[in-house]
Amino acid sequence: MSDSSAWSPSPRELERRLLRRRLRLRSTLIAATALVVVFVGLAVLVVTSPGWDRVREAFFNGHHARASLPEIRDAFWLNVKMFMIAEPLILVLALSLAIARSARSPWLVPLRVAAVGYTDVIRGIPTILLILLLGFGMPGLRLQGVPNSPFFWATTALVISYSAYVAEVFRSGIESIHPSQLASAEALGLGRAQTMRFVVVPQAVRRVVPPLLNDFVSLQKDTALASTLGVFEAVFVARDYTNYNFNYTPYVVVALFFVALTIPLARFTDWLGRRYAERERAGAR
Amino acid sequence: MSLRGSVVTLPLLLPVLLGAAACAPSDESPTASDSSTGAASCAKADLPLREPGTLTIGTDSPAYDPWFSNNDPTNGKGYESAVAYAVADQLGFSRDEVTWVKVPFNSSYKPGPKDFDFDINQISITPARAQVVDFSDGYYAASQAVIALKGTPGAEATSLDDLKGLRLGAQTGTTSLTAIRDVIQPDQDPAVFEDTNAAKQALQNDQVDAILADLPTAFYISAVEIPNSTIVGQFQPETGQQEEFGMLFEKGSGLVPCVNDALATLRSDGTLDDLEKKWLSDVVDVPTLQ
Numbered sequence: 001m002s003d004s005s006a007w008s009p010s011p012r013e014l015e016r017r018l019l020r021r022r023l024r025l026r027s028t029l030i031a032a033t034a035l036v037v038v039f040v041g042l043a044v045l046v047v048t049s050p051g052w053d054r055v056r057e058a059f060f061n062g063h064h065a066r067a068s069l070p071e072i073r074d075a076f077w078l079n080v081k082m083f084m085i086a087e088p089l090i091l092v093l094a095l096s097l098a099i100a101r102s103a104r105s106p107w108l109v110p111l112r113v114a115a116v117g118y119t120d121v122i123r124g125i126p127t128i129l130l131i132l133l134l135g136f137g138m139p140g141l142r143l144q145g146v147p148n149s150p151f152f153w154a155t156t157a158l159v160i161s162y163s164a165y166v167a168e169v170f171r172s173g174i175e176s177i178h179p180s181q182l183a184s185a186e187a188l189g190l191g192r193a194q195t196m197r198f199v200v201v202p203q204a205v206r207r208v209v210p211p212l213l214n215d216f217v218s219l220q221k222d223t224a225l226a227s228t229l230g231v232f233e234a235v236f237v238a239r240d241y242t243n244y245n246f247n248y249t250p251y252v253v254v255a256l257f258f259v260a261l262t263i264p265l266a267r268f269t270d271w272l273g274r275r276y277a278e279r280e281r282a283g284a285r
Numbered sequence: 286m287s288l289r290g291s292v293v294t295l296p297l298l299l300p301v302l303l304g305a306a307a308c309a310p311s312d313e314s315p316t317a318s319d320s321s322t323g324a325a326s327c328a329k330a331d332l333p334l335r336e337p338g339t340l341t342i343g344t345d346s347p348a349y350d351p352w353f354s355n356n357d358p359t360n361g362k363g364y365e366s367a368v369a370y371a372v373a374d375q376l377g378f379s380r381d382e383v384t385w386v387k388v389p390f391n392s393s394y395k396p397g398p399k400d401f402d403f404d405i406n407q408i409s410i411t412p413a414r415a416q417v418v419d420f421s422d423g424y425y426a427a428s429q430a431v432i433a434l435k436g437t438p439g440a441e442a443t444s445l446d447d448l449k450g451l452r453l454g455a456q457t458g459t460t461s462l463t464a465i466r467d468v469i470q471p472d473q474d475p476a477v478f479e480d481t482n483a484a485k486q487a488l489q490n491d492q493v494d495a496i497l498a499d500l501p502t503a504f505y506i507s508a509v510e511i512p513n514s515t516i517v518g519q520f521q522p523e524t525g526q527q528e529e530f531g532m533l534f535e536k537g538s539g540l541v542p543c544v545n546d547a548l549a550t551l552r553s554d555g556t557l558d559d560l561e562k563k564w565l566s567d568v569v570d571v572p573t574l575q
Contacts, residue, residue, distance in 0.1 A: 051397055058396040058417070136483075139490035148492055150476075230454065230478045230487055239391065240477055243458025246394040246417035 057247075064249040068241045072250060075237040076257050079223040082151070082233070086158045086223075087216055093163040095205075098170035099196065115167070122164035128225050131157040135229035154226035162219050169211045173204035206276055213269040217262045327543035329377035334402055334540075340378045342369050343388030343401030349481060350505045351564050352407055358385045364501070364564035365405045368424055371556055372532075375547035390458060393533055394418050402540055404533040407499065409460045411528070418536055421544045423529025424557065429464045430503035430571065431495050431517040434488065439495035442517050445469055445574050452476065454484050454493035461497035464522035485511060501565040518574035 009017070046052060100108070100115040122130070134157045139148030147153075177200050185195040227236035234257060238250035335341045344365070347356045354362035361370050361380070373383045386401050393404045394417055403421070410420045431448065433439025442448050448469050454476035455461035465475040476493050478484040484496045485506060498506065500519050507514045522528070534541050551557045 054396040136486045136490065139492060140486075142491075148490055150487075150492060228479060228483070230476045230483055230492070232474070232477050236457070236477065236479075240457040240462075243391055244411070244463070245413045248395075 059248050059252055061247055061249045064241075064245060064247045065253050068238065068250040068253055071237050071241065072234050072254050072257065075232060076234040076254075078151070078231065078233045079220070080261075082155050082158070082223045082226065082231075083216075083220045086155050086162070086219060089159045090162045090166055090219070091212075093159065094166035095170050095201075097163060097167035098174055099201070101167070101171055102174050102196075104192065119164045119167050122160060123168075125161070127157070127161045127222055128228060130161050131225050132228055133157075134160075150226065150229035150231045154223075154229050154231050158219060158222060158225075162215060162222075166212065166215055169208050169215065170204065173208035174200055176207060177203050209276065210269050210273045213265060213272075217265055220261060221258055327376065327546060332376065332540060332543060333538065335400070336384070339382050339384050340373050340376065341384045341386055341400070341402045342373075343386045343393065343399075343404035344406045345390050346387045347480075347482070349407075349502060350509070351501050359383075362564075364425070364560055365407070367560045367564060368551075368557070369405050371551050371560065372544055372547045375550055376543060399535045402534075402538075403544060406533070407502075407530050408533050409528045410531040419534040419538055419541050420531035421534070421541060422548050423531050424548055425530045425561065425565075426528070427460070427499035427501065427530060428519045428521045429461050429497055430500040430519045431497055431574065432488065432503050432506055432511075432514050433495040433517050434511070435513050435515050437491075437494060440515055440517055442495070442574070443572070445520060448495065448574075451494040452492075453495055453497065454478060454487055455497040456481050456484055459498075460522060460528050461499065464520075465497055468520070468522045481506075488514065500571065504565075504571075516571050518572045520574040 049055075097115045097118060100111045101119075103112055125133075131154050135150055135153040138146060138153055181199055181203070182195060185199045190198065223233060224235035226233055227239070232240075234254045235251075238254040241250045242248055342358070344353070344358050348358050348363070348366075349356075350363060352363050352365040354360060354366065358366045358369070361367055370380060370383065373380075388401055388404050388406070390406060390408070393399075393406065393408070394414070407427075408414075408420075409427075410423060414420070431439070431442065433442070439448075439451055442451070445468065449471050451471065452473055453465050453469065453471050455465055455478070457477050457479060462475060462477060465471060476484075476487060478487065481498060481502065484493075484498075487493050488496050489511060495517060497503075500516075503516050503519075507516050532544060534544075548557070
């Protein structure tokens with residue numbers, strides 16, 4: 001056991017390892033070739049297309065990119081402000097809606113009906129129309145104390161629209177909690193409200209974090225819809241510049257701003273999802 | 286093994302398929318650039334047109350009064366519609382040989398071939414724009430007007446300085462907005478709107494104190510569309526030379542000299558003045574803001 005018989009792989013095992021290495025090498029080669037062929041091919045296709053010079057001039061002009069950058073950067077804060085204000089409100093409103101919808105007490109039926117009606121109607125209205133209706137309609141009423149800032153109404157419209165979608169996400173989370181959890185809570189003597197508070201909602205929220213972040217990304221981009229009310233946010237600034245200079249480069253610049261914001265968020269979502277999955281499986285693979 | 290092979294070839298085929306799809310439209314573009322070599326003469330048959338035998342003219346929708354009438358460019362009513370038909374007539378096109386297409390302003394300058402022979406849509410000629418598209422000679426020189434609701438602070442203004450402290454707004458891409466930014470330079474950044482309708486709505490909602498537009502548009506707004514509004518005054522934005530409205534063409538279009546000839550004829554025989562008087566003449570007695 002001690003000296004002579006140190007384990008060494010059998011010839012067959014060595015053969016297996018060699019084969020595995022060869023197969024791995026082969027698939028790496030194929031993947032690399034496919035990558036190069038597809039992306040280089042696409043790039044060549046775009047660059048050699050007959051209108052490429054015109055398109056490069058119109059969309060990728062360095063001068064216009066530099067000229068429009070400061071204004072777009074400043075205006076982008078308006079987008080950031082808008083979704084940073086909207087998102088917490090959306091989460092609170094949506095969770096309340098989802099909980100209202102899953103209420104079972106007969107006293108709360110009006111609440112349930114209202115919640116169902118809200119999600120149905122609001123999700124049916126295109127967000128841009130909701131923004132237009134609120135932004136031009138509400139100030140038109142000339143009610144005392146009702147603000148008439150377009151920024152306020154655009155943000156409100158986004159909160160209303162997104163809370164309806166997010167409420168459905170929360171509801172699907174709540175409904176995905178296994179009935180055995182409810183039964184266990186009941187067995188422990190928890191009431192309906194306590195079960196919701198301590199058992200269902202914490203698990204449900206954790207489960208729907210990835211789709212919630214998905215909606216958050218979508219919200220970030222929809223802040224651009226506020227431009228219909230004259231909110232001078234980043235996309236509108238880009239369009240304004242474009243209208244004067246007849247060059248579309250600012251659109252690419254503003255797109256990069258949004259991408260720079262959403263890619264880290266997407267990676268974060270993936271990481272979070274993985275972490276939750278690992279936790280729930282408690283180490284099982 | 287064979288299954289694996291087919292999976293591998295799928296991404297490899299992708300650029301080939303895309304290539305086939307992308308190459309199809311590219312055959313068209315040489316014909317478009319052929320037209321840029323210029324027409325030999327301005328005879329109707331020699332004109333480089335999108336559709337042979339028809340003059341295709343673009344404008345935005347809605348087409349605003351008094352430049353058009355009833356949002357219908359084909360009726361020949363309104364200044365720009367009338368000018369377009371007069372130019373068409375000079376080039377030898379009868380009224381039913383003119384086709385109108387809807388061209389949103391911000392797609393009028395997209396790269397590549399245009400959907401129209403020319404676009405007439407109150408577009409100001411500027412050097413930056415002229416690098417990307419071609420313009421005809423100017424067919425109208427607009428001064429800027431300030432519109433406010435009667436009895437509001439905006440209506441009290443008697444000079445450009447009086448406007449500084451107000452919330453001003455105008456449509457994106459217009460000389461009006463440039464005039465606010467460069468000439469008035471208000472304390473508060475101007476509100477920018479996607480179109481004139483949004484600007485009018487904001488004025489009525491007290492979201493801005495005054496809006497700017499070119500004088501004929503302003504007159505129509507105050508006289509017809511918002512009866513309790515008034516034109517506070519007009520001014521000529523003095524940023525270099527006088528800005529004029531021109532027709533917009535694809536860069537290098539051979540049609541430009543012919544349209545310019547037509548406009549020159551219409552100007553010298555008084556037609557342009559007549560049309561201006563007919564459709565835009567109500568604009569008198571508006572105080573000038575200094």
